[in-house]
Amino acid sequence: MTTVHLHRDDVPDTLALLGALLGDRSKLPEGYILSTTGADVDWDLLLESWLSTTEKAVVHIAHGCPILERHGGGLPLELRSAVRAAVESTTE
Numbered sequence: 728m729t730t731v732h733l734h735r736d737d738v739p740d741t742l743a744l745l746g747a748l749l750g751d752r753s754k755l756p757e758g759y760i761l762s763t764t765g766a767d768v769d770w771d772l773l774l775e776s777w778l779s780t781t782e783k784a785v786v787h788i789a790h791g792c793p794i795l796e797r798h799g800g801g802l803p804l805e806l807r808s809a810v811r812a813a814v815e816s817t818t819e
Contacts, residue, residue, distance in 0.1 A: 730760075730768065731770075733766050733768055737796065744785065748782060748789070756776035757773075757775075758772025758773035758776060770790045
């Protein structure tokens with residue numbers, strides 16, 4: 728996969744999730760480069776990096792988030808509760 732630019736005005740929640748995952752590290756993994764307007768992300772490189780398995784799961788979640796953010800509002804109604812339940816069960 729190639730590097731994509733995630734602009735802070737287009738996908739703020741995705742960038743917040745990646746920031747929570749990667750923001751306080753002294754060394755960022757390959758595949759994530761902050762810029763003045765957001766971040767350049769290579770999802771494949773992030774998934775091949777030294778992140779832990781559970782951190783890579785967050786990368787998978789973050790990879791899907793821009794699709795939903797850019798299409799203005801998220802999941803179809805029939806999927807919302809199932810996705811919430813799946814995420815909630817792993818975060819409690």
